[in-house]
Amino acid sequence: MLKTVVEMDKAATVFKLLGDKTRLMMVKLLENNTCCVCEFVEIFQASQPSISQHLRKLKDAGIVTEERKGQWIFYSLNQNYDHFGLIEKVLQQLPNQDHKLKELEEGGTRITCC
Template sequence: MTQTLKLLGDKTRLTIIAILKHRYCCLCELNEVFDMSQPSISQHLRKLKDSGLIQEERRGRWVYYSLIPQSEVSPLIETLLEHVPDQEKNLRKIEKSQVTLHCDC
């Protein structure tokens, strides 16, 4: 639990988890939300994946990330996300961009 709290102490990783609670995303979709490079976002995703909080699924050229359902820390994540700002604005950015129609991730 300590490792999970430390990992989610980072605003970017916590926001990624909050977004993934609502939908799966590829790297280029998350890039629409954060003002940072794709390699930086990839590093955050790798840390979340290595810790067992998210999973990836390859679909053609794209790799999509989602929360791992029923992980041992799911109850902790659910509790934390109750105190995280609503992600509606970020979700709309992703939907509006339709970036997966033309990205190369």
């Protein structure tokens, strides 16, 4: 198995982005799901501009991708990201957060924008 080494500055960038609890939880949620901004607004009880700012930072770094469906944008984890293996190793150490999306479903607010 070929082992990929991540340059220090690239690793520092990834850890800086994931060092924010909101972004870290977003990435963990996106590990197994595709989410819209409105879902993150509900989960984090934060403003849409605040959530969009977090997602923009993750997208600009290449950690997440977006797909437009009509007027809505859905985000997912970019498995083609150059340092996906590093992110994957971090995510393996974290508890599953899918219950937060289940709570939205049960409350009728999962994907409220669609």
